[in-house]
Amino acid sequence: MSDVIALSGVGRTFATDPPVPALVEVDLRITRGDYVSIIGPSGSGKSTLLNILGLLDLPDTGRYELEGVETTGLDDTARTALRGSRIGFVFQSFHLLAHRDVTDNVMLGELYTGAPRSGRGERAAAALDRVGMGHRRDFRPGRLSGGERQRVAIARALIGDPALLLCDEPTGNLDSVNTAAVLDLFEELRAGGTTLVVITHDEAVSARADRRVRITDGRLSELDSATVELPVLGATGGRA
Amino acid sequence: MRWLRRRGGTPAPASRLDLRDLVTEVLAGIGTRPARTALTILGTVLGIGTLVTTLGVSATAGNQIAGRFDSVTATEVAVEIPPRLTPDSPPTVPWAALGNLARLNGVDAVAAYSRTESGKEPSVRANTLRDPERVLDRALPVLGATTALPAAARTDVAVGRFFDDGHIARRDRVVVLGEQAAQLLGVTRIDNRPAVFIGGAPFTVIGILGPVRRADQQDLTGSAVIPWTTADDRLHLGPATTVIITTVLGAAPLIAGQAPIALSPNDPAAVRVEAPPDPAELRTGVAEDVSGLLLILGLVSLVVGALGIANVTLVTVMERTAEIGLRRALGARRRHIATQFLLESTAVGLLGGIIGASAGIIAVVVISVTRHWTPVLDAGLAGAAPLAGATVGLLAGLYPALRAARMQPVDALRGPA
Structure with a gap:
């Protein structure tokens, strides 16, 4: 299995007064098909790690290889291109365009990647079928439930066939039923070979991943998912 | 890329x-x-x-x-002639010079008149009755004019006729009244050969003018017009004070330039020409x-x-x-x-x-x-x-x-x- 992500010695310090070290000497390898959760409380450096993994921010030190491409030396244009074509983002608040229908929102996922216009509708339909939203193609996001909206957002992330699905608190705005549906979908996607990184503060969400990484004060530590040290909360379901 | x-x-x-x-x-x-x-x-x-x-x-x-502007005003030229310095000096524009102007190409009608000075209008009245209840004497401007005045001033003779060259040559005591002047004097018809007294001398009214359509000659409607020869004899009006010209369309600027030379070859600068401004x-x-x-x-x-x-x-x-x-x-x-x-x-x-x-x-x-x-x-x-x-x-x-x-x-x- 080839590495999708290889972080080595990554550090990021914010130039405030006094300087805040958000990430310290982070090493992380994620291979193709992995389902990794990164868990930590707010202020632990989760967002910084997400921004660096998503090529939205640059580390001060260390190297970040995405599918073997060393990204820290790339200019903004090249990183934007990589971000658009290789990383699929899933956000806590979905970020769907309210005035566009579901298909338009999904097609937005490959607007900037240089993918041909022809067949875009079919690809969007296929992505919607993958997340089980094929029956809502012409709906506006306002008429969908939170879980349905997040599934549309996941379809948007999937349409470009990215190397990595980067999910930032994907269930943060969802109730327990919808959370369970989205987590079930993640498992289906992982079974289909998608590489998933889920960043969360929710132990129950984190527990669903194959591999768990805890981030505390900017430092990563692997958790053995087989020996979950925290009790799994009942309503959101235990291990599937 | x-x-x-x-x-x-x-x-x-x-x-x-x-x-x-x-x-x-x-x-x-x-x-x-x-x-x-x-x-x-x-x-x-x-x-x-x-x-x-x-x-x-x-x-x-x-x-x-x-x-x-093109259709009306641009065809009207007026020449103002300043009064002589002394009554004995030769006129700036003699009456005969009018013929020079009439010959110019583009001129439709030319008329000249000498006008009583403002403030020195003679009394004009319709009869000799002394009516204590009415003011019968009117101080009206009197014009000694040439025969083409109606054409040059764009007016018509509403009643009767205008005087002709014969009246001028014979120095006849005939008068044509402007529209308002006729109303003031109470003259409405001429078939009874009414007379008006200008400066005490009787004149036969032979015509009454209609409305004056030339904007710069509206004074005419309140005036009494007599042959220029008679005016010179009776009122000592002397040579012409104003020459008015109508031209064919487009000729006004040209005529305005030529008129001073035609009227006063010795001293063209002595007269003042009022021509329409350039339409452009x-x-x-x-x-x-x-x-x-x-x-x-x-x-x-x-x-x-x-x-x-x-x-x-x-x-x-x-x-x-x-x-x-x-x-x-x-x-x-x-x-x-x-x-x-x-x-x-x-x-x-x-x-x-x-x-x-x-x-x-x-x-x-x-x-x-x-x-x-x-x-x-x-x-x-x-x-x-x-x-x-x-x-x-x-x-x-x-x-x-x-x-x-x-x-x-x-x-x-x-x-x-």
């Missing part, structure tokens, strides 16, 4: 945005908030509309004034007068419209922070974001320009119809107005678009959608 080498040799092309996709995104951006777009457009509509209306109406009005100058003058202030008003409206577009686009950018962040996460480059917002504001400006130009043209036509004018519309103006609107939108969108492009996707994405 930049190609990146990845492991396995798969290249990742730089992000790009198809033009058709860009247009779709821009139209969707404008169309999602129709009410706001309409209000944003309003400023540009007002500005462009005012400009088009102003330019159109002033062009139309300028043409109308010049047209009316008049047209531009009128157009500038009418449009100057309104043009400023239109430009101010346009600036206000631009500020409106800039303001609303800026608000839109702030509102769509999350969307901008999302597009950046999806691979949009800064220039894609900037182009999208710039095109949105340009499209709003263009829309305002089109609506404003249409409204302006309709306004010009409506104003022309109510005034019975022929609307004059510059095709270039109708084409340039929407472009001006688009330019306004483009300029107004520059700053908001830059703000949008500079936004950090990191900050944009974690906020609420």
Whole structure:
């Protein structure tokens, strides 16, 4: 299995007064098909790690290889291109365009990647079928439930066939039923070979991943998912 | 295009945005908030509309004034002759010199008259009765004129006739009254051969003039006109004080230049010519007068419209922070974001320009119809107005678009959608 992500010695310090070290000497390898959760409380450096993994921010030190491409030396244009074509983002608040229908929102996922216009509708339909939203193609996001909206957002992330699905608190705005549906979908996607990184503060969400990484004060530590040290909360379901 | 080498040799092309996709995104951006777009457009509509209306109406009005001017006033010339220094010196313009002027090509009619000085009008009365209840004596200006006066002053003899060369040669005591003068004196008919007394001497009324259609000769209507020879004899009016000329269309400037030489070859500068101004100058003058202030008003409206577009686009950018962040996460480059917002504001400006130009043209036509004018519309103006609107939108969108492009996707994405 080839590495999708290889972080080595990554550090990021914010130039405030006094300087805040958000990430310290982070090493992380994620291979193709992995389902990794990164868990930590707010202020632990989760967002910084997400921004660096998503090529939205640059580390001060260390190297970040995405599918073997060393990204820290790339200019903004090249990183934007990589971000658009290789990383699929899933956000806590979905970020769907309210005035566009579901298909338009999904097609937005490959607007900037240089993918041909022809067949875009079919690809969007296929992505919607993958997340089980094929029956809502012409709906506006306002008429969908939170879980349905997040599934549309996941379809948007999937349409470009990215190397990595980067999910930032994907269930943060969802109730327990919808959370369970989205987590079930993640498992289906992982079974289909998608590489998933889920960043969360929710132990129950984190527990669903194959591999768990805890981030505390900017430092990563692997958790053995087989020996979950925290009790799994009942309503959101235990291990599937 | 930049190609990146990845492991396995798969290249990742730089992000790009198809033009058709860009247009779709821009139209969707404008169309999602129709009410706001309409209000944003309003400023540009007002500005462009005012400009088009102003330019159109002033062009139309300028043409109308010049047209009316051409047909009447441009054919009228008057020559004022200053009085002699001493009664014995030779006249500046002898009566016989009138013939020189009448021969000129382009002259329709020439008449000369000598007029009693203002304040020294003789008393004119219709009879010798002494009625203590009525004022019968009227101090009226008396003109000693040549026979062509009705033609040169654009009037007609309403009743009776005008005097002819025979009356002048015989120095007859005949008088033709102006319309108002006849009313004042109570003379309404001439078949009973009424007489009026001018300076005590009886004159036979042989005619009454109708309305005077020449604007600079309205004095005629309140005057008594007698042969110039009789006037010289009885009232010592002397040589002509005024020569009035009507010309064929377009000849007035030429005749105005030639008249002093024809009338007073020895000293052309001694007479003063009143000729109509050059129609071309008049047209531009009128157009500038009418449009100057309104043009400023239109430009101010346009600036206000631009500020409106800039303001609303800026608000839109702030509102769509999350969307901008999302597009950046999806691979949009800064220039894609900037182009999208710039095109949105340009499209709003263009829309305002089109609506404003249409409204302006309709306004010009409506104003022309109510005034019975022929609307004059510059095709270039109708084409340039929407472009001006688009330019306004483009300029107004520059700053908001830059703000949008500079936004950090990191900050944009974690906020609420």
